[in-house]
Amino acid sequence: MIIAMVVIAFGAYYYTTSxxxxxxxxxxxxxxxxxxxxxxxATFPFPLISKMSSEYNTANPTIQINYQSIGSGGGIRQFTxxxxxxxxxxxxxxDQQYANVTGTAPLHIPFTIGGVVPTYxxxxxxxxxxxxxxxxxxxFLGKITKWNDPQLTAINPGIALPDKDIIVVHRSDGSGTTYxxxxxLSDVSPEWxxxxxxxxxxxxxxxxxxxxxxxxxxxxxxxxxxxGYNEFxxxxxxxxSFGAVQNAAxxxxxxxxxxxxxxxxxxxxxxxxxxxNWSSVxxxxxxxxxxxxxxxxxxxxxxxxxxYKELNVLPGMDLARAKAVVNFLWWAVHTxxxxxxxxxxxxxxxxxxxxDEATIRSITFNGQTVxxx
Amino acid sequence: xxxxxxxxxxxxxADTIFKIFTAVVASSILLxxxxxxxxxxxxSKLSIDVFGLPFLWGTVWDPAISQVFGALPLIYGTIVxxxxxxxxxxxxxxxxxxxxxxxxxxxxxxxxSFIVELLAxxxxxIFGLWAIFTLAPFLRDNIYPILQAGLGFLPIFQGxxxxxxxxxxxxxxxxxxxxxxxxxxxxxxxxxxxxxxxAALALGATKWETTMTVMSYGRSGIIGSIxxxxxxAVGETMAITMVIGNRFxxxxxxxxxxxxxxxxIANEFTEATTDLYLxxxxxxxxxxxxxxMAINVLARLIVWRSLRMVRGAVLE
Numbered sequence: 001m002i003i004a005m006v007v008i009a010f011g012a013y014y015y016t017t018s019x020x021x022x023x024x025x026x027x028x029x030x031x032x033x034x035x036x037x038x039x040x041x042a043t044f045p046f047p048l049i050s051k052m053s054s055e056y057n058t059a060n061p062t063i064q065i066n067y068q069s070i071g072s073g074g075g076i077r078q079f080t081x082x083x084x085x086x087x088x089x090x091x092x093x094x095d096q097q098y099a100n101v102t103g104t105a106p107l108h109i110p111f112t113i114g115g116v117v118p119t120y121x122x123x124x125x126x127x128x129x130x131x132x133x134x135x136x137x138x139x140f141l142g143k144i145t146k147w148n149d150p151q152l153t154a155i156n157p158g159i160a161l162p163d164k165d166i167i168v169v170h171r172s173d174g175s176g177t178t179y180x181x182x183x184x185l186s187d188v189s190p191e192w193x194x195x196x197x198x199x200x201x202x203x204x205x206x207x208x209x210x211x212x213x214x215x216x217x218x219x220x221x222x223x224x225x226x227x228g229y230n231e232f233x234x235x236x237x238x239x240x241s242f243g244a245v246q247n248a249a250x251x252x253x254x255x256x257x258x259x260x261x262x263x264x265x266x267x268x269x270x271x272x273x274x275x276x277n278w279s280s281v282x283x284x285x286x287x288x289x290x291x292x293x294x295x296x297x298x299x300x301x302x303x304x305x306x307x308y309k310e311l312n313v314l315p316g317m318d319l320a321r322a323k324a325v326v327n328f329l330w331w332a333v334h335t336x337x338x339x340x341x342x343x344x345x346x347x348x349x350x351x352x353x354x355x356d357e358a359t360i361r362s363i364t365f366n367g368q369t370v371x372x373x
Numbered sequence: 374x375x376x377x378x379x380x381x382x383x384x385x386x387a388d389t390i391f392k393i394f395t396a397v398v399a400s401s402i403l404l405x406x407x408x409x410x411x412x413x414x415x416x417s418k419l420s421i422d423v424f425g426l427p428f429l430w431g432t433v434w435d436p437a438i439s440q441v442f443g444a445l446p447l448i449y450g451t452i453v454x455x456x457x458x459x460x461x462x463x464x465x466x467x468x469x470x471x472x473x474x475x476x477x478x479x480x481x482x483x484x485x486s487f488i489v490e491l492l493a494x495x496x497x498x499i500f501g502l503w504a505i506f507t508l509a510p511f512l513r514d515n516i517y518p519i520l521q522a523g524l525g526f527l528p529i530f531q532g533x534x535x536x537x538x539x540x541x542x543x544x545x546x547x548x549x550x551x552x553x554x555x556x557x558x559x560x561x562x563x564x565x566x567x568x569x570x571x572a573a574l575a576l577g578a579t580k581w582e583t584t585m586t587v588m589s590y591g592r593s594g595i596i597g598s599i600x601x602x603x604x605x606a607v608g609e610t611m612a613i614t615m616v617i618g619n620r621f622x623x624x625x626x627x628x629x630x631x632x633x634x635x636x637x638i639a640n641e642f643t644e645a646t647t648d649l650y651l652x653x654x655x656x657x658x659x660x661x662x663x664x665x666m667a668i669n670v671l672a673r674l675i676v677w678r679s680l681r682m683v684r685g686a687v688l689e
Contacts, residue, residue: 067540070643071643071644072406072644072646073643073644073645073646074643074644076646077646077651092685094646094647096647097646165533167533167535171638172614172619172636172640173639173641173644174436174640174641174642174643174644174645175644182437194438195438196437196438197435197437197438198437199436199437200644200646201436201437201640201641201644202435202436202437203433203434203435203436203437203621204620204621207537207620207677208537208619208620208630209616209618209619209620209630209640210615210619211614211615211639211640215505215615218505218506219505219537222505222506222509222510222536223535223536271621281411368530
């Protein structure tokens with residue numbers, strides 16, 4: 001009896017929700033059914049996507065966004081087998097993954113930016129430690145083992161670095177953060193590129209593995225003389241010391257939302273079209289991708305939304321649904337950007353938004369352009 | 374008993390339906406198990422085809438460049454941490470079981486076993502967090518330096534001390550297997566007929582000698598409980614992932630970081646982007662499944678045999 005009442009109550013609730021008139025929405029749909037869009041992928045942008053979803057749902061009660069933060073790898077797999085409307089990934093599709101898509105093209109829509117920072121635990125040195133790309137690569141290769149190594153003391157005049165072993169800490173779980181970090185190390189060190197490479201998880205030469213941002217942060221804060229790497233937002237919120245890194249122009253830049261924005265500004269002129277192969281795109285400022293912009297923090301990356309250019313390849317797709325997805329994407333790269341800064345994500349620059357606009361306009365359903373506006 | 378309603382015929386039909394229903398339910402468990410094994414094999418087929426048997430003794434795990442995978446450091450790490458868990462956990466568990474079944478006053482037994490079994494209800498991730506923030510720093514600052522000072526001539530106690538590592542992993546697993554081992558061995562000891570205790574006491578045995586008699590009577594059941602604990606240690610994922618250090622390497626010092634099969638699955642499954650990589654991780658899962666299954670079957674057989682022996686003895 002109780003069960004029956006609960007069922008009825010839920011039914012009534014569902015009915016009222018789904019019957020909410022759409023007159024208060026700007027993009028009024030022909031029908032008033034609730035459309036649930038499914039997405040899956042990276043964990044790094046999850047807080048932002050989650051915030052965007054709830055805000056979008058408040059503005060457009062007939063659209064719900066269901067995003068599963070199962071990791072970029074899982075997201076790309078679900079995208080490939082076409083079980084989600086969109087995916088999110090911290091790394092662009094690889095050449096192989098890009099080539100695997102047949103019948104249409106996968107689109108890359110950069111929608112936020114993250115920075116990765118070297119975090120450390122040096123008793124009595126709360127801030128101000130500087131690193132260069134080659135010293136970071138040396139430390140993570142196990143070549144530089146002491147804090148007072150000449151290569152570190154030379155770039156840190158005035159800081160009494162201790163004669164202690166560096167405890168290297170890395171992520172043990174596959175993650176976009178690791179992709180950004182190893183992408184940077186590959187860029188600045190030929191030896192790293194040849195022996196370790198860039199990926200969401202790699203064969204680490206040295207170090208302790210911590211699970212998740214909290215695992216790395218836990219090991220770093222618990223172990224004096226430890227050096228690890230974390231998402232900027234995570235390090236800031238948890239008050240972990242992080243260092244400045246030398247950029248291609250030769251300046252030591254302290255990570256901040258401004259220095260990440262500068263990186264995007266500097267790199268945005270070289271971005272490919274949305275439907276091109278993005279596998280080699282990187283906004284990392286390094287020796288090889290010399291941007292010569294003096295305020296750029298070098299270790300940054302886009303987080304991408306992935307969607308098919310022709311939406312009829314997805315089973316169960318219809319025009320209303322296609323419109324819902326595309327309107328959400330449009331909103332995410334415009335109004336949605338307002339929610340980035342409060343959560344310590346970097347909003348897109350105007351040039352990237354313009355690129356995303358062109359990409360979103362190119363999305364079709366049965367050959368017809370979906371976005372009307 | 375109240376007389377049942379309905380004709381004999383309808384009642385028999387109901388019986389048949391009930392019978393079919395239970396048969397379906399019971400066999401579905403077997404089907405699920407079979408489907409899991411099949412699916413694990415099926416999904417790891419790519420890796421099995423590429424690497425073959427040498428996967429078991431390969432020592433490289435490189436998802437980034439060469440896409441070569443081998444599982445030896447994982448198997449080794451799993452075995453070492455599980456044995457450490459038994460080394461520390463079994464004496465504590467058996468001590469607890471003996472107290473509960475032989476020594477403690479009757480009214481204390483329920484509260485003590487309740488507290489011990491409460492350990493089993495603590496989520497693994499809580500154990501892991503506690504280990505990162507409390508246990509590992511404590512061991513690093515207070516216990517490991519003493520161990521190294523005293524026994525540092527042994528290779529297993531040499532090298533840098535981080536706090537996180539194989540030994541800490543063993544300690545946390547030991548704590549986690551205590552409820553399993555102590556509860557099962559307590560039941561085994563409780564099943565030993567009182568005639569054994571009475572006989573020993575009648576012969577003038579001390580409390581210690583009586584307890585030993587009881588233990589030796591329940592020997593195989595106790596071994597079974599230890600193997601069940603081993604099964605738990607082998608499959609434990611979250612806590613060990615958080616404390617073992619996750620280094621893919623064949624370690625010699627117990628202070629060094631290591632890796633286990635369960636930990637690498639937990640760590641890398643979500644971001645495994647290529648087919649071969651994913652397949653290799655699933656093959657690790659298959660190996661883990663086979664090992665855990667073998668351990669459990671062995672334990673069940675031993676416990677079952679021992680309980681039957683004990684009950685048989687009562688009837689004789």
